[in-house]
Amino acid sequence: MAEFLQFTFSGLTVGAIYALVALGFTLIYNASDVINFAQGEFVMLGGMVTVFAAAAGIPLPLAALLAIAVAVTVGMLLHRLAIEPARGATAVTLIIITIGASILLRGLAATFFDKNFHSLPPLIRSEPWMVGGAALLPQSVVVLIGTAVIVAALWSFLTRTMTGKAMLATASNRLAARLVGINTSAIVGLSFMVSAAIGAIGGILAAPITLTNYDVGTLLALKAFAAAMLGGMGNPLGAVAGGLLLGLLEAFGAGYLSSQYKDAIAFIVILFVLFVRPQGLFGKIGVERV
Amino acid sequence: MRTLLAASAALIALTTSTLAEIKIGSVLSVTGPASFLGDPEKKTLEMYVADINAQGGVNGEKIKLFIYDDGGDANKARTFATRLVEEDKVDAVLGGSITGTSMSMLGVFDEAGIPYISLAGAAGIVIPVRKWVFKTPHTEPMSCGKIFDDLKKRNLLNIAMISGTDGWGKAMREECIKMAPQFGVKVLKDEIYGAADSDMTPQLTNIKNTPGVQAVINCGFGQGPAIVTRNYRQLGIIAPLYQSHGVSSKSYIQLAGAAAEGVRLPAGATIIADQLPDSDPLKKVVTAYKNKFEKATGQPVSTFGGHMHDALFILVEAMKRAKSADKAKVRDEIEKTKGFVGTGGMVNMSPTDHLGLDLDAFRMIEIRNGDWALIR
Amino acid sequence: MIVVAIALVVLLLPLILPSSFYYRVLALVFINALAVVGLNLLMGFAGQVSLGHAGFFGIGAYSVALGPTYLGIPSWAALIGGTMLSALIAFVVGRPILKLKGYYLAVATLGMGLLISMVFTNEAGVTGGPNGMPVPRLQLFGWRVFGSQTWYWISGISLIIGAWVAVNLIASPTGRAFRAIHDSETAARVLGIDVARYKLLAFVLSAIYAAVAGSYFSLFDGFVTPNTASFLLSIEFVVMAVLGGLGSILGSVVGAAILVMLPQVLTVFHDYEHIVLGLILIVFLIFLPSGIVPAIATRFGRRTT
Numbered sequence: 001m002a003e004f005l006q007f008t009f010s011g012l013t014v015g016a017i018y019a020l021v022a023l024g025f026t027l028i029y030n031a032s033d034v035i036n037f038a039q040g041e042f043v044m045l046g047g048m049v050t051v052f053a054a055a056a057g058i059p060l061p062l063a064a065l066l067a068i069a070v071a072v073t074v075g076m077l078l079h080r081l082a083i084e085p086a087r088g089a090t091a092v093t094l095i096i097i098t099i100g101a102s103i104l105l106r107g108l109a110a111t112f113f114d115k116n117f118h119s120l121p122p123l124i125r126s127e128p129w130m131v132g133g134a135a136l137l138p139q140s141v142v143v144l145i146g147t148a149v150i151v152a153a154l155w156s157f158l159t160r161t162m163t164g165k166a167m168l169a170t171a172s173n174r175l176a177a178r179l180v181g182i183n184t185s186a187i188v189g190l191s192f193m194v195s196a197a198i199g200a201i202g203g204i205l206a207a208p209i210t211l212t213n214y215d216v217g218t219l220l221a222l223k224a225f226a227a228a229m230l231g232g233m234g235n236p237l238g239a240v241a242g243g244l245l246l247g248l249l250e251a252f253g254a255g256y257l258s259s260q261y262k263d264a265i266a267f268i269v270i271l272f273v274l275f276v277r278p279q280g281l282f283g284k285i286g287v288e289r290v
Numbered sequence: 291m292r293t294l295l296a297a298s299a300a301l302i303a304l305t306t307s308t309l310a311e312i313k314i315g316s317v318l319s320v321t322g323p324a325s326f327l328g329d330p331e332k333k334t335l336e337m338y339v340a341d342i343n344a345q346g347g348v349n350g351e352k353i354k355l356f357i358y359d360d361g362g363d364a365n366k367a368r369t370f371a372t373r374l375v376e377e378d379k380v381d382a383v384l385g386g387s388i389t390g391t392s393m394s395m396l397g398v399f400d401e402a403g404i405p406y407i408s409l410a411g412a413a414g415i416v417i418p419v420r421k422w423v424f425k426t427p428h429t430e431p432m433s434c435g436k437i438f439d440d441l442k443k444r445n446l447l448n449i450a451m452i453s454g455t456d457g458w459g460k461a462m463r464e465e466c467i468k469m470a471p472q473f474g475v476k477v478l479k480d481e482i483y484g485a486a487d488s489d490m491t492p493q494l495t496n497i498k499n500t501p502g503v504q505a506v507i508n509c510g511f512g513q514g515p516a517i518v519t520r521n522y523r524q525l526g527i528i529a530p531l532y533q534s535h536g537v538s539s540k541s542y543i544q545l546a547g548a549a550a551e552g553v554r555l556p557a558g559a560t561i562i563a564d565q566l567p568d569s570d571p572l573k574k575v576v577t578a579y580k581n582k583f584e585k586a587t588g589q590p591v592s593t594f595g596g597h598m599h600d601a602l603f604i605l606v607e608a609m610k611r612a613k614s615a616d617k618a619k620v621r622d623e624i625e626k627t628k629g630f631v632g633t634g635g636m637v638n639m640s641p642t643d644h645l646g647l648d649l650d651a652f653r654m655i656e657i658r659n660g661d662w663a664l665i666r
Numbered sequence: 667m668i669v670v671a672i673a674l675v676v677l678l679l680p681l682i683l684p685s686s687f688y689y690r691v692l693a694l695v696f697i698n699a700l701a702v703v704g705l706n707l708l709m710g711f712a713g714q715v716s717l718g719h720a721g722f723f724g725i726g727a728y729s730v731a732l733g734p735t736y737l738g739i740p741s742w743a744a745l746i747g748g749t750m751l752s753a754l755i756a757f758v759v760g761r762p763i764l765k766l767k768g769y770y771l772a773v774a775t776l777g778m779g780l781l782i783s784m785v786f787t788n789e790a791g792v793t794g795g796p797n798g799m800p801v802p803r804l805q806l807f808g809w810r811v812f813g814s815q816t817w818y819w820i821s822g823i824s825l826i827i828g829a830w831v832a833v834n835l836i837a838s839p840t841g842r843a844f845r846a847i848h849d850s851e852t853a854a855r856v857l858g859i860d861v862a863r864y865k866l867l868a869f870v871l872s873a874i875y876a877a878v879a880g881s882y883f884s885l886f887d888g889f890v891t892p893n894t895a896s897f898l899l900s901i902e903f904v905v906m907a908v909l910g911g912l913g914s915i916l917g918s919v920v921g922a923a924i925l926v927m928l929p930q931v932l933t934v935f936h937d938y939e940h941i942v943l944g945l946i947l948i949v950f951l952i953f954l955p956s957g958i959v960p961a962i963a964t965r966f967g968r969r970t971t
Contacts, residue, residue: 003495006525010491017488035769082948089955092715096908097951099901104944111937115325116589117513119545128524135491135524210488211513211545215323219486222776222897229773255492260455260482260788262492267777274774275762321940358933364798364891365883366929369690372814373930376687389797394889412797455787457796464790482788485796 002133007255008248009131013140013209015247016147017043020202021224022231022239023154024195030171030234031184031191034094035225038078038102040217041109042196045071046203047212048109051118060121068200074105075196079189087185102217109214122208139208146205150198151240157194158236167191171234230270232283241281246270312348312381312615314339314605315356315374317395318409319387322362323456323485323512326539327387330583330595331409332357335384337586338602348609356380360391367391371398381615384601386410387594389457396423405608405621407601409594411536412461416644424624424644426600426634427593428558428652430458433534434466436556436652437507438473440665446504446530450479450497452490452518454510458536459485462509478503485514490521498527505529511536516545523549530554535652539592543660550657554665557655560596560633562662572651576633593633600632668916669830676822689814691930696821697882699922700828702906703915704875707832709904710912711841712868713848714764715772718779719903722752722873724895726880728786728793731801731890736792741804745881749874756873757866764865776897783895798891801884817886824882825919828875832915835871844868876903909950911957920958 021039028036049070053063082097089097124138158164169177170187178184203212210216223246231242246266253265273281316335319328335355343352356378360367367386374380375398382405386392389412396415399406400422408415413429441447449470453463463480470477479500481493497506506529508518515537522531531553533542538557543550559566563576579599580591607630608623609615627646630637635651654665676696683689701723708714729748733739739747763774786793793799804811811820835841843864846854855861884890893899902925910921928946932939954961 003499006495007492010489014489029769035772082952086952086955089951092709092908092912093951093955093957096905097948099905100944100947100951102944103940103947107938107940107942107944110321110325111941114589115321115329116541117326117516117545119516119547128526135526137524206488211517213513215325216486218898226773226777229770233769251489251492254483255495259493259496261784263484264781264784267780271763271774271777274766274770278766278770280770320937357936359939363893364889365694365887365893368887368889369694369930372687372690376685376690390891390893393798393800394887394891397888414797455796460790460795461797 003255005132005134007251009134009136009140010255011248011251012244013137013143013247014250015227015244016143017202017206017210017220017243018224018227018246019147019240019243020150020198021220022228022243023151023236024199025224025228026234026236026239027154027167027191027195027198028188029228031167031188032083032094033091034083034098035091036078036192036195037095037098037221037225038105038217039195039199039224040219040221041102041105042071042075042199042217043203043206043220044109044212044214044217045074045105045196046200047120047207047216048113048118048203048214049200050120050204050207051212052113054120064204067204068197071196071200071203072193075192076189078196079192083188083192084185102221106214106217113214115214117211117213118207119211120204120207137209139205143205143209146201147240150201151236154194154198154236163190226267226270229280230273232280234284235280235282238280238282245281312351312353312609313356313378314353315358315378315380315383316385317358317360317367317370317374317383317391318385319362319391320357320359322360324362324388326512326541326592327409327594328359328362330539330587330589330592331385331387331598333587334583334595334598335602337582338599342606348606349613349615351615362388362391364390364394368394368398371395375399375402375404380404381617382406382605382609382620384409384598384605389415389461392425396420399423403621404617405605405624407605407624409597409601411458413645419642419644422621424601424604424639426604426632426637426645426647427597428535428556428634428647429645430462430465430534431469432647432649432652433462433556434469435473436649436654437466437532437534437554438469438475440532440554440556440654441475441505442473444505444530447474448476448478448502449505449507450481450500450503450529451477451507451509452481452483452493452497453508454483454485454512454514456485456510456512456514458534459510459514462534462536466507466509483510483514483518485510485512487514488517490514490518491525494518494521494525494527498525503529505532507532507534509534509536513545516542519546519553520549535593538655539594540590541592543657543662548660550660553657555655555657556652557662558593558596558634558651559653560591560593562653562655562664563591565662565664571631572633572635575631579633596633600630600634600637603632604630604637669826669833671916672829672919673826676826680818686814689818691927693814693817693821693886694883695919695923695926696818696825697879697886698903698906698926699919700821700825700882701876701879702903702910702918702922703825703828703832704872704879705903706907706912706915706918707835707844707875708868708872709907710914710917711836711844711848712865713844714865714868715768715904716775716869716872717772717897717900717904718775718777718782719872719876720895720897720899721779721782722756722876723880723883723899723903724782724786724892725752725755726877726882727884727890727894728880729877730804730881730885731799732792734802735799741802741885742806745878745885748881749877752873752877753870756870760866760869761862764862764869776900779895779897779900783892783897786892786895793892796892798889801888801890803888804885811885812888817882821882821886824878828878829915829919836915840864840867905947908957909947911960914957914959914963917957917959924958 733744
């Protein structure tokens with residue numbers, strides 16, 4: 001039982017970070033049909049800017065805010081300078097543009113920061129809590145609560161505000177949204193900024209546990225993409241569920257089956273799920289229009 | 291006639307300018323997952339070559355560097371190796387930050403007859419001996435042997451292992467498992483983690499629940515060992531933890547924080563420069579290197595840049611003894627390197643040993659109060 | 667027409683190549699182009715995404731390493747065996763995977779590629795793990811095949827053949843079926859096209875191209891590492907195909923040429939290499955969103971395939 005709990009804690013912590021990145025994928029996908037492969041770089045920026053701002057003497061909370069601001073600006077610039085000018089291009093072309101952006105951002109981070117790994121002090125400095133014989137990190141709880149708060153905030157933004165509703169409208173039918181007077185291009189830009197903010201917050205929360213460097217985004221993007229598809233593309237709750245599930249799969253795979261093939265186990269489950277439900281766990285079945 | 295003269299003058303100027311230059315090539319993993327090796331190696335090389343050139347070069351000739359970044363990809367490394375040989379026409383090559391890139395390049399230099407000193411760990415680079423191939427760092431069997439010696443001394447013979455899937459972690463894990471019986475060491479549990487994983491709690495939980503484990507060895511490099519060390523303490527495992535020299539840089543202690551207290555590892559003397567007794571033959575070299583690197587880069591010294599330091603000076607001294615940069619002569623002189631004191635230890639090469647380091651060069655180090663402490 | 671153009675380039679380039687380094691880079695261009703031509707059949711013509719093609723490339727690469735080393739079979743036989751194995755895996759996995767659409771297909775192929783690369787990385791006892799393993803040289807009729815010039819010709823001629831097969835296939839009824847599926851699966855089905863069968867055919871064909879290219883790649887290097895099956899290489903193939911132009915065979919060659927040669931050119935930027943590479947990708951695709959070759963072709967008012 002103790003080990004089951006331990007694997008669960010581990011899986012949920014890692015899964016929460018996947019969930020935040022997957023959430024970012026989903027928002028941008030809903031607004032524009034694009035998978036933004038630079039999503040992992042927002043997480044990297046969150047962690048790295050905080051680390052270097054703090055090292056420059058800025059108090060940690062301010063450094064974190066600065067990092068979020070930097071990521072949001074980068075998200076806005078990415079949309080304004082790279083996605084918007086290529087309007088009308090196919091989704092595949094736009095995806096390759098985001099891959100170019102991801103290479104560019106990694107290059108910039110390697111040059112202007114450094115190539116070493118860095119850590120941030122945890123929010124609550126304390127020894128791990130023992131729960132049912134398993135060690136629970138205070139920072140893990142911070143990550144989980146942070147994820148829950150972000151999801152709740154996003155939910156109320158999407159359902160309570162006009163802008164949020166415009167985002168949902170754009171997601172469900174772009175043409176109709178444009179017809180009722182929604183500036184869909186601005187909505188896409190906004191989705192990039194919100195995704196960047198979510199990614200950056202994820203990066204800041206996770207850095208005390210997972211460490212950060214200029215290169216952390218690549219693998220995170222890959223895993224989170226898988227998580228988003230597992231949950232069902234386009235559904236924010238699916239993204240969160242997919243992220244947590246992927247984290248748990250990896251932890252239980254490593255703990256109970258084979259630590260060497262834990263990633264394989266996770267992907268075999270994903271493949272199996274997709275064979276049974278080709279639209280992911282919570283996705284809608286798309287209808288092809290001829 | 292005048293144009294002919296001018297042309298021949300230009301030609302002479304061209305040939306003399308190429309004559310008065312020693313070309314040294316280097317292919318390093320400056321970016322990618324092994325950038326924490328390639329980055330200090332590149333900085334070390336540039337720093338010392340600038341110095342040597344400021345002092346008039348080697349045998350009166352300035353050194354010109356050709357440095358390429360392979361990003362950790364063996365195929366890219368081989369393409370750059372071909373470029374060094376065919377295009378840049380270098381006189382010697384230093385580098386190959388990791389085993390994979392070194393192994394894919396060494397054939398190119400061996401066929402072309404260019405002296406090559408690798409900075410990668412694997413013993414397989416110099417065993418079997420290849421005429422033109424040398425290396426400077428300690429190998430996996432050395433690391434395993436040193437750790438097992440220490441385990442025997444402390445009578446901790448039942449161990450568990452946790453290894454990364456990076457090249458270094460994989461190679462060292464296999465070597466340790468192979469060597470364990472010779473030392474009477476039993477491996478009770480053998481766990482693996484992905485090189486870029488961010489949580490090793492499940493693997494360590496299994497180790498914790500294995501009865502009889504007296505010590506744990508972590509084979510790996512990069513950020514993995516730092517996370518292993520943190521998770522290890524978080525789970526409250528009390529058995530002593532051993533790392534390999536893959537973590538011998540200050541950033542490991544910074545990342546692992548208080549969790550690193552009491553961790554032991556075998557490593558070259560670079561990181562404990564100031565703690566060496568004055569009688570230690572290495573003291574002068576490692577102190578000089580440490581001070582120079584830290585002043586020039588503002589970053590704490592690691593043993594990795596030291597591998598480049600040693601390779602460069604083995605080469606430079608061989609060129610001085612050969613009184614030229616002639617490839618065959620320089621190769622012969624590298625092979626005759628005797629009593630060379632580098633940051634990794636005393637180097638005595640021979641036609642059958644293109645590494646020339648023995649286990650004495652390796653020190654057992656414990657982390658105490660956030661710093662390295664030499665175990666005497 | 668396109669095949670002739672490629673053939674002329676392969677034949678005439680050696681007249682201006684100054685050293686065997688250039689032969690090496692071009693041989694790598696041809697080898698990558700071969701894999702990308704195959705991928706283009708799948709992505710550009712049949713309209714199915716694959717983010718796992720390096721998996722097939724890796725199978726080809728490791729088959730010529732493992733076959734001769736452990737089974738004692740000659741390299742050329744191992745190459746054929748590896749290609750057949752790739753085709754078989756594509757056939758078996760393809761059926762269920764190709765039912766998925768768009769990004770779901772992308773993630774499924776990604777998972778397949780990761781599984782393959784994980785085997786090469788983890789089974790270190792056989793494959794040497796992340797450090798890789800040496801590949802015995804190819805021997806044909808007692809002739810030891812090595813060197814950049816030799817491989818320039820082998821890969822160049824193979825690319826010409828590969829492009830010729832692809833161009834002819836596209837012009838055939840099969841090619842028309844591919845494009846019908848690309849435009850609309852439902853419409854294709856209404857027209858009586860066996861959609862599942864044609865998608866599978868495109869997948870298997872592209873796996874064969876990738877496997878042959880992978881075998882060449884590791885025979886040429888004489889050394890193989892799991893990078894040959896890595897996710898990043900899969901992405902690189904897709905970038906080559908899109909940059910050159912999906913649905914254009916010549917585009918695949920151009921895309922491969924640019925992405926293979928750029929890192930060699932960008933070394934002048936030293937530490938800023940990756941920044942420049944990223945910028946180039948973005949700028950090219952903003953101004954030539956349909957890919958280099960199709961964009962130029964429309965500008966000159968011609969249609970090419």
